[in-house]
Amino acid sequence: MQLETYFPYRLALAAEAFSQKLVEVYGRKYGLSREEWRLLLLLAEAQQLSSHELAQRTTLDKVQISRASKRLEDKNLITREISQVDKRLRVYACTQTGQALFAEVFPQVDAQANVVLAKLSEEDRAALVQGIEALARAVANNQS
Amino acid sequence: MQLETYFPYRLALAAEAFSQKLVEVYGRKYGLSREEWRLLLLLAEAQQLSSHELAQRTTLDKVQISRASKRLEDKNLITREISQVDKRLRVYACTQTGQALFAEVFPQVDAQANVVLAKLSEEDRAALVQGIEALARAVANNQS
DNA sequence: CAAAGCTCGTTACAAGTGAAACCAATGCTG
DNA sequence: CAGCATTGGTTTCACTTGTAACGAGCTTTG
Secondary structure (H helix, E strand, O other), rough: OHHHHHHHHHHHHHHHHHHHHOOOOOOOOOOOOHHHHHHHHHHHHHHOEEEEHHHHHHHHOOHHHHHHHHHHHHHHOOEEEEOOOOOOOOOEEEEHHHHHHHHHHHHHHHHHHHHHOOOOOOHHHHHHHHHHHHHHHHHOOOOO | OHHHHHHHHHHHHHHHHHHHEEEHHHHHHHHOOOEEEEEEHHHHHHHOOOOOHHHHHHOHHHHHHHHHHHHHHHOOOOOEEOOOOOOOOEEEEEEEHHHHHHHHHHHHHHHHHHHHOOOOHHHHHHHHHHHHHHHHHHHHHOOO
Protein backbone atom coordinates (compact mmCIF):
# COMPACT_ATOMS: atom_id res chain seq x y z
CA MET A 1 0.00 0.00 0.00
CA GLN A 2 1.68 3.14 -1.19
CA LEU A 3 0.32 6.02 0.82
CA GLU A 4 1.10 8.49 -1.91
CA THR A 5 -1.22 6.81 -4.38
CA TYR A 6 -3.97 5.86 -1.97
CA PHE A 7 -7.02 7.74 -3.09
CA PRO A 8 -8.49 8.86 0.25
CA TYR A 9 -5.11 10.32 1.07
CA ARG A 10 -4.78 12.04 -2.30
CA LEU A 11 -8.21 13.55 -1.85
CA ALA A 12 -7.49 14.83 1.64
CA LEU A 13 -4.17 16.26 0.59
CA ALA A 14 -5.39 18.01 -2.54
CA ALA A 15 -8.34 19.52 -0.69
CA GLU A 16 -6.16 20.67 2.18
CA ALA A 17 -3.62 22.24 -0.14
CA PHE A 18 -6.31 24.02 -2.09
CA SER A 19 -7.93 25.29 1.07
CA GLN A 20 -4.54 26.40 2.30
CA LYS A 21 -4.11 28.61 -0.74
CA LEU A 22 -7.25 30.46 0.26
CA VAL A 23 -6.30 30.68 3.93
CA GLU A 24 -3.16 32.43 2.83
CA VAL A 25 -5.36 35.28 1.69
CA TYR A 26 -7.99 35.73 4.39
CA GLY A 27 -5.91 34.17 7.14
CA ARG A 28 -2.33 35.22 6.80
CA LYS A 29 -3.17 38.53 5.25
CA TYR A 30 -6.26 39.51 7.21
CA GLY A 31 -6.04 37.40 10.36
CA LEU A 32 -9.34 35.57 10.00
CA SER A 33 -9.79 31.94 10.94
CA ARG A 34 -11.69 29.67 8.61
CA GLU A 35 -14.71 29.72 10.89
CA GLU A 36 -14.63 33.50 11.06
CA TRP A 37 -14.32 33.73 7.31
CA ARG A 38 -17.29 31.47 6.75
CA LEU A 39 -19.48 33.42 9.12
CA LEU A 40 -18.46 36.71 7.61
CA LEU A 41 -19.17 35.32 4.15
CA LEU A 42 -22.72 34.44 5.16
CA LEU A 43 -23.39 37.59 7.10
CA ALA A 44 -22.02 39.91 4.48
CA GLU A 45 -24.85 39.13 2.14
CA ALA A 46 -27.67 38.44 4.56
CA GLN A 47 -29.32 41.27 6.45
CA GLN A 48 -29.26 39.21 9.57
CA LEU A 49 -29.13 35.58 10.55
CA SER A 50 -29.93 33.59 13.65
CA SER A 51 -27.35 31.27 15.07
CA HIS A 52 -29.57 28.41 14.04
CA GLU A 53 -29.35 29.49 10.42
CA LEU A 54 -25.61 29.93 10.73
CA ALA A 55 -25.21 26.46 12.16
CA GLN A 56 -27.27 24.87 9.40
CA ARG A 57 -25.41 26.64 6.66
CA THR A 58 -21.86 26.18 7.89
CA THR A 59 -21.71 22.82 9.67
CA LEU A 60 -20.25 24.64 12.64
CA ASP A 61 -21.61 23.64 16.01
CA LYS A 62 -22.87 26.09 18.59
CA VAL A 63 -19.58 26.33 20.44
CA GLN A 64 -17.66 27.14 17.29
CA ILE A 65 -20.23 29.75 16.32
CA SER A 66 -20.15 31.29 19.77
CA ARG A 67 -16.40 31.60 19.69
CA ALA A 68 -15.96 32.69 16.10
CA SER A 69 -18.75 35.24 16.32
CA LYS A 70 -17.32 36.63 19.52
CA ARG A 71 -14.01 37.16 17.81
CA LEU A 72 -15.71 38.82 14.87
CA GLU A 73 -17.58 41.07 17.26
CA ASP A 74 -14.34 41.98 19.03
CA LYS A 75 -12.99 43.05 15.65
CA ASN A 76 -16.14 45.12 15.05
CA LEU A 77 -16.98 43.11 11.96
CA ILE A 78 -20.38 41.87 13.11
CA THR A 79 -22.96 42.57 15.80
CA ARG A 80 -24.69 39.90 17.86
CA GLU A 81 -27.80 41.14 19.53
CA ILE A 82 -30.07 39.21 21.79
CA SER A 83 -33.31 38.38 20.06
CA GLN A 84 -36.30 40.13 21.58
CA VAL A 85 -38.54 37.29 20.45
CA ASP A 86 -36.59 34.64 22.34
CA LYS A 87 -33.99 35.98 24.67
CA ARG A 88 -31.88 32.85 24.52
CA LEU A 89 -31.20 33.46 20.84
CA ARG A 90 -28.83 35.82 19.16
CA VAL A 91 -29.28 37.67 15.91
CA TYR A 92 -26.14 38.28 13.95
CA ALA A 93 -25.53 41.01 11.43
CA CYS A 94 -22.60 42.47 9.58
CA THR A 95 -21.31 45.92 10.43
CA GLN A 96 -20.21 48.49 7.87
CA THR A 97 -16.64 47.59 8.70
CA GLY A 98 -17.43 43.94 8.13
CA GLN A 99 -19.09 44.69 4.81
CA ALA A 100 -16.10 46.71 3.74
CA LEU A 101 -13.64 44.02 4.75
CA PHE A 102 -15.61 41.39 2.95
CA ALA A 103 -15.79 43.51 -0.17
CA GLU A 104 -12.04 43.86 -0.03
CA VAL A 105 -11.13 40.26 0.76
CA PHE A 106 -13.60 38.15 -1.15
CA PRO A 107 -12.43 39.15 -4.64
CA GLN A 108 -8.90 38.26 -3.64
CA VAL A 109 -9.92 34.87 -2.27
CA ASP A 110 -11.98 34.15 -5.33
CA ALA A 111 -9.13 35.21 -7.59
CA GLN A 112 -6.75 32.94 -5.71
CA ALA A 113 -9.15 30.04 -6.14
CA ASN A 114 -9.38 30.77 -9.83
CA VAL A 115 -5.62 30.94 -10.20
CA VAL A 116 -5.45 27.34 -9.07
CA LEU A 117 -8.51 26.14 -10.95
CA ALA A 118 -7.31 27.84 -14.11
CA LYS A 119 -4.36 25.49 -14.15
CA LEU A 120 -6.71 22.60 -14.80
CA SER A 121 -7.85 21.82 -18.29
CA GLU A 122 -11.47 22.50 -19.10
CA GLU A 123 -12.09 18.78 -19.01
CA ASP A 124 -10.32 18.18 -15.68
CA ARG A 125 -12.19 21.06 -14.11
CA ALA A 126 -15.51 19.66 -15.25
CA ALA A 127 -14.53 16.26 -13.88
CA LEU A 128 -13.55 17.80 -10.56
CA VAL A 129 -16.86 19.59 -10.18
CA GLN A 130 -18.81 16.50 -11.17
CA GLY A 131 -16.81 14.26 -8.85
CA ILE A 132 -17.03 16.59 -5.88
CA GLU A 133 -20.75 17.07 -6.28
CA ALA A 134 -21.21 13.32 -6.40
CA LEU A 135 -18.99 12.86 -3.35
CA ALA A 136 -20.89 15.55 -1.49
CA ARG A 137 -24.10 13.67 -2.17
CA ALA A 138 -22.56 10.38 -1.09
CA VAL A 139 -21.29 11.67 2.24
CA ALA A 140 -24.51 13.56 2.89
CA ASN A 141 -26.56 10.34 2.85
CA ASN A 142 -26.95 9.68 6.52
CA GLN A 143 -25.66 6.17 6.56
CA SER A 144 -22.35 4.97 7.84
CA MET B 1 -22.86 34.68 -3.67
CA GLN B 2 -24.50 31.65 -2.22
CA LEU B 3 -22.00 29.97 0.08
CA GLU B 4 -23.64 26.61 -0.35
CA THR B 5 -22.97 26.53 -4.06
CA TYR B 6 -19.57 28.16 -4.02
CA PHE B 7 -17.18 25.58 -5.36
CA PRO B 8 -14.21 26.03 -3.03
CA TYR B 9 -16.59 25.62 -0.13
CA ARG B 10 -18.22 22.54 -1.63
CA LEU B 11 -14.83 20.98 -2.15
CA ALA B 12 -13.66 21.68 1.39
CA LEU B 13 -16.88 20.38 2.85
CA ALA B 14 -17.03 17.18 0.83
CA ALA B 15 -13.40 16.39 1.54
CA GLU B 16 -13.80 17.07 5.24
CA ALA B 17 -16.90 14.92 5.48
CA PHE B 18 -15.21 12.07 3.65
CA SER B 19 -12.15 12.30 5.84
CA GLN B 20 -14.40 12.40 8.88
CA LYS B 21 -15.89 9.05 7.91
CA LEU B 22 -12.43 7.55 8.08
CA VAL B 23 -11.53 9.28 11.33
CA GLU B 24 -14.56 7.61 12.85
CA VAL B 25 -12.76 4.32 12.36
CA TYR B 26 -9.15 4.92 13.35
CA GLY B 27 -9.93 7.87 15.60
CA ARG B 28 -13.08 7.24 17.53
CA LYS B 29 -12.57 3.50 17.62
CA TYR B 30 -8.82 3.27 18.09
CA GLY B 31 -7.87 6.67 19.48
CA LEU B 32 -5.41 7.66 16.78
CA SER B 33 -5.10 11.19 15.49
CA ARG B 34 -4.81 11.78 11.79
CA GLU B 35 -1.11 12.49 12.10
CA GLU B 36 -0.57 9.34 14.10
CA TRP B 37 -2.54 7.32 11.57
CA ARG B 38 -0.51 8.64 8.67
CA LEU B 39 2.78 7.85 10.36
CA LEU B 40 1.64 4.40 11.32
CA LEU B 41 0.49 3.80 7.77
CA LEU B 42 3.93 4.63 6.42
CA LEU B 43 5.87 2.78 9.08
CA ALA B 44 3.77 -0.34 8.92
CA GLU B 45 5.08 -1.16 5.49
CA ALA B 46 8.56 0.29 5.63
CA GLN B 47 11.28 -1.38 7.63
CA GLN B 48 12.38 1.95 8.96
CA LEU B 49 12.20 5.57 7.97
CA SER B 50 14.04 8.72 8.89
CA SER B 51 12.08 11.75 10.00
CA HIS B 52 13.14 13.42 6.80
CA GLU B 53 11.45 10.72 4.77
CA LEU B 54 8.38 10.91 6.98
CA ALA B 55 8.16 14.66 6.52
CA GLN B 56 8.46 14.42 2.76
CA ARG B 57 5.84 11.75 2.48
CA THR B 58 3.22 13.17 4.81
CA THR B 59 3.45 16.96 4.53
CA LEU B 60 3.78 17.06 8.29
CA ASP B 61 6.36 19.43 9.67
CA LYS B 62 9.02 18.45 12.17
CA VAL B 63 7.04 19.55 15.20
CA GLN B 64 4.02 17.51 14.16
CA ILE B 65 6.20 14.50 13.53
CA SER B 66 7.96 14.87 16.83
CA ARG B 67 4.66 15.02 18.69
CA ALA B 68 2.79 12.36 16.79
CA SER B 69 5.70 9.93 16.88
CA LYS B 70 6.13 10.47 20.59
CA ARG B 71 2.52 9.56 21.16
CA LEU B 72 2.90 6.48 18.99
CA GLU B 73 5.95 5.51 20.97
CA ASP B 74 4.07 5.97 24.23
CA LYS B 75 1.48 3.55 22.89
CA ASN B 76 4.23 1.10 21.97
CA LEU B 77 3.28 1.21 18.33
CA ILE B 78 6.61 2.45 17.00
CA THR B 79 10.20 2.86 18.11
CA ARG B 80 12.29 5.97 17.53
CA GLU B 81 15.96 5.39 17.91
CA ILE B 82 18.69 7.91 17.60
CA SER B 83 20.65 7.38 14.42
CA GLN B 84 24.21 6.27 15.03
CA VAL B 85 25.28 7.88 11.78
CA ASP B 86 24.04 11.32 12.78
CA LYS B 87 22.98 11.66 16.35
CA ARG B 88 20.61 14.53 15.65
CA LEU B 89 18.44 12.25 13.55
CA ARG B 90 15.94 9.65 14.57
CA VAL B 91 15.10 6.41 12.87
CA TYR B 92 11.54 5.27 13.18
CA ALA B 93 10.22 1.74 12.94
CA CYS B 94 7.00 -0.08 13.64
CA THR B 95 6.75 -2.50 16.56
CA GLN B 96 4.96 -5.85 16.43
CA THR B 97 2.09 -4.23 18.28
CA GLY B 98 2.01 -1.45 15.72
CA GLN B 99 2.02 -3.93 12.86
CA ALA B 100 -0.82 -5.84 14.45
CA LEU B 101 -2.87 -2.72 15.04
CA PHE B 102 -2.33 -1.58 11.49
CA ALA B 103 -3.34 -4.98 10.14
CA GLU B 104 -6.50 -4.75 12.17
CA VAL B 105 -7.45 -1.15 11.42
CA PHE B 106 -6.47 -0.58 7.82
CA PRO B 107 -8.98 -3.00 6.28
CA GLN B 108 -11.71 -1.30 8.24
CA VAL B 109 -10.66 2.16 7.12
CA ASP B 110 -10.39 1.01 3.55
CA ALA B 111 -13.79 -0.65 3.75
CA GLN B 112 -15.30 2.53 5.11
CA ALA B 113 -13.79 4.54 2.28
CA ASN B 114 -15.22 2.08 -0.20
CA VAL B 115 -18.65 2.22 1.37
CA VAL B 116 -18.77 5.90 0.53
CA LEU B 117 -17.13 5.62 -2.87
CA ALA B 118 -19.41 2.76 -3.81
CA LYS B 119 -22.34 5.16 -3.61
CA LEU B 120 -20.97 7.02 -6.59
CA SER B 121 -21.72 5.84 -10.08
CA GLU B 122 -18.83 4.40 -12.04
CA GLU B 123 -18.73 7.59 -14.07
CA ASP B 124 -18.81 9.94 -11.09
CA ARG B 125 -16.06 7.99 -9.39
CA ALA B 126 -13.88 8.20 -12.47
CA ALA B 127 -14.56 11.93 -12.67
CA LEU B 128 -13.65 12.36 -9.00
CA VAL B 129 -10.34 10.57 -9.40
CA GLN B 130 -9.50 12.49 -12.55
CA GLY B 131 -10.46 15.82 -11.00
CA ILE B 132 -8.58 15.24 -7.77
CA GLU B 133 -5.45 14.14 -9.56
CA ALA B 134 -5.59 17.25 -11.69
CA LEU B 135 -6.18 19.43 -8.64
CA ALA B 136 -3.30 17.77 -6.83
CA ARG B 137 -1.04 18.62 -9.74
CA ALA B 138 -2.32 22.19 -9.84
CA VAL B 139 -1.70 22.89 -6.16
CA ALA B 140 1.66 21.15 -6.25
CA ASN B 141 3.02 23.62 -8.79
CA ASN B 142 4.94 25.95 -6.59
CA GLN B 143 3.40 29.16 -7.75
CA SER B 144 0.94 31.29 -5.88
C1' DC C 1 41.15 22.18 15.06
C1' DA C 2 38.59 26.17 17.16
C1' DA C 3 34.83 29.21 16.11
C1' DA C 4 30.84 30.26 13.79
C1' DG C 5 26.90 28.72 11.51
C1' DC C 6 23.53 25.36 10.30
C1' DT C 7 20.34 21.38 11.03
C1' DC C 8 17.45 18.44 13.70
C1' DG C 9 14.32 17.34 17.21
C1' DT C 10 12.22 19.08 21.39
C1' DT C 11 10.05 22.34 24.33
C1' DA C 12 7.83 26.77 26.15
C1' DC C 13 4.27 29.84 25.51
C1' DA C 14 0.11 31.57 23.92
C1' DA C 15 -3.91 30.66 21.43
C1' DG C 16 -7.35 27.39 19.85
C1' DT C 17 -10.32 23.22 20.37
C1' DG C 18 -13.74 19.38 21.93
C1' DA C 19 -16.51 17.67 25.47
C1' DA C 20 -19.03 18.40 29.30
C1' DA C 21 -20.89 21.39 32.70
C1' DC C 22 -23.43 25.39 33.41
C1' DC C 23 -26.96 29.17 33.50
C1' DA C 24 -30.73 31.63 31.95
C1' DA C 25 -34.89 31.54 29.04
C1' DT C 26 -38.54 28.96 27.14
C1' DG C 27 -41.82 25.13 26.55
C1' DC C 28 -44.45 21.48 28.36
C1' DT C 29 -47.40 19.08 31.73
C1' DG C 30 -50.64 18.47 35.04
C1' DC D 1 -49.31 28.79 36.85
C1' DA D 2 -45.73 25.79 39.50
C1' DG D 3 -42.41 22.42 38.54
C1' DC D 4 -39.69 20.01 35.41
C1' DA D 5 -37.48 19.22 31.08
C1' DT D 6 -35.42 21.27 27.10
C1' DT D 7 -32.95 24.63 24.43
C1' DG D 8 -29.32 28.05 23.27
C1' DG D 9 -25.23 30.16 24.25
C1' DT D 10 -21.22 30.55 27.21
C1' DT D 11 -17.63 28.87 30.07
C1' DT D 12 -14.47 25.55 32.13
C1' DC D 13 -11.15 21.97 31.82
C1' DA D 14 -7.89 19.35 29.77
C1' DC D 15 -5.65 18.74 25.61
C1' DT D 16 -3.85 20.05 20.99
C1' DT D 17 -1.68 23.24 17.93
C1' DG D 18 1.47 26.94 15.73
C1' DT D 19 5.33 29.73 16.33
C1' DA D 20 9.45 30.80 18.03
C1' DA D 21 13.20 29.75 20.92
C1' DC D 22 16.35 26.33 22.50
C1' DG D 23 20.19 22.95 22.90
C1' DA D 24 22.78 19.25 21.07
C1' DG D 25 25.25 17.61 17.19
C1' DC D 26 27.23 18.21 12.63
C1' DT D 27 29.80 21.03 9.09
C1' DT D 28 32.28 24.64 7.22
C1' DT D 29 35.95 27.96 7.25
C1' DG D 30 40.07 30.10 8.21
